[in-house]
Amino acid sequence: MYDVHARADGRYLVRAGQKEGSTCIIPAADCFVLMLVPGELKDGAWKSSLPFVENQAESLRKVGWKVVLACIDDRTSVRGLRRNTRRLEGELSSWRPPIIHAQYGSVTAALASWIKGPVPLVVSFCGDDLLGTPNPGWRWRVREWCARRLGVFSADRASAIIVKSRNLFEALPVRLRGRATILPNGVDMEWFTPLDKASCRETLGWDHQARIVLFNGSQEEDRRRKNPTLAHAVVDLLARSQPGVSLFMMTNATREEVRLMLNAADCLLVTSLHEGSPNIVKEAMACNLPVVSVPCGDVFERLSVTRPGGVYPYDAGALARAIEEVFTVGPRSNGREQLYSQRLAAHDVAERLSDIYLRVLAKGSALSVEHA
Numbered sequence: 001m002y003d004v005h006a007r008a009d010g011r012y013l014v015r016a017g018q019k020e021g022s023t024c025i026i027p028a029a030d031c032f033v034l035m036l037v038p039g040e041l042k043d044g045a046w047k048s049s050l051p052f053v054e055n056q057a058e059s060l061r062k063v064g065w066k067v068v069l070a071c072i073d074d075r076t077s078v079r080g081l082r083r084n085t086r087r088l089e090g091e092l093s094s095w096r097p098p099i100i101h102a103q104y105g106s107v108t109a110a111l112a113s114w115i116k117g118p119v120p121l122v123v124s125f126c127g128d129d130l131l132g133t134p135n136p137g138w139r140w141r142v143r144e145w146c147a148r149r150l151g152v153f154s155a156d157r158a159s160a161i162i163v164k165s166r167n168l169f170e171a172l173p174v175r176l177r178g179r180a181t182i183l184p185n186g187v188d189m190e191w192f193t194p195l196d197k198a199s200c201r202e203t204l205g206w207d208h209q210a211r212i213v214l215f216n217g218s219q220e221e222d223r224r225r226k227n228p229t230l231a232h233a234v235v236d237l238l239a240r241s242q243p244g245v246s247l248f249m250m251t252n253a254t255r256e257e258v259r260l261m262l263n264a265a266d267c268l269l270v271t272s273l274h275e276g277s278p279n280i281v282k283e284a285m286a287c288n289l290p291v292v293s294v295p296c297g298d299v300f301e302r303l304s305v306t307r308p309g310g311v312y313p314y315d316a317g318a319l320a321r322a323i324e325e326v327f328t329v330g331p332r333s334n335g336r337e338q339l340y341s342q343r344l345a346a347h348d349v350a351e352r353l354s355d356i357y358l359r360v361l362a363k364g365s366a367l368s369v370e371h372a
Contacts, residue, residue: 186347266327275299288332
């Protein structure tokens, strides 16, 4: 067990147990993490394809870490993997980070494991990388089998493992669970905050009188997992008793558009076949938008005392009645208050992630520390 405390001089005091000589000091200069993420080169700069990574990196910087993103822009072709491996090995040699964090399982984690050398590795599993995909066809079965095997192989070589929810923890092989921490992504509470509903609708061009149920349609290959067929059935059923109700499918939206939609809508509907810790649910809570969801990922933990809204069976009638109750009870929820109580503001999660990094560093696998 490691206890980590920030010192006034900007360094970190790490106590390992109660034995004499078990306390060490990590200089702030060594608080540097290289995040390996799926991404692409845009306008001359690398950008992660995982929206939560940028937010997490920024929140870590605010608590004292230096964070550099190293992106993989091709995870499927042999040529692309070779090119990325050469580039990332050069970046690793140049940066000499004391810790690497692979922000996804599958190929991302495998490549991090391949190039890391003696540097300690942290691997985060986010959802599909452990749970697979419901897309039909043998190609998807082969793909998800390979992705899981690569992720587990890499996690075997990691100093610490992060999963976003309890169901992902239980999907890990038993031998890896002792190194795993359940830590959902945090929410930027300064960005995702309650705004005037009418103004947001005006900006979006939405009808001020309509009842709008928001649905996160996600990317094309991920759409089946989101289960839009059930979402459409729910709203079609609801429309029989609630004139003016419509389903707005959110796809490829910018961060600004997401914030506007979460404040302009009347309810967020989640019907996913499986999830890790869906960010859209937490972002809706931060904006006090009521959420009606099926029991997937960690939504029950997030919504257990969040009202109006909640978790209901995979049944169109039950979900429609729940949304109807949201319309009746009131327009907003206590979600923001619940996020704070669950310590899921970005700053709180950054501090918990910082503790994981410092514990890894304190084990001395790649860092000489000063003993107090």
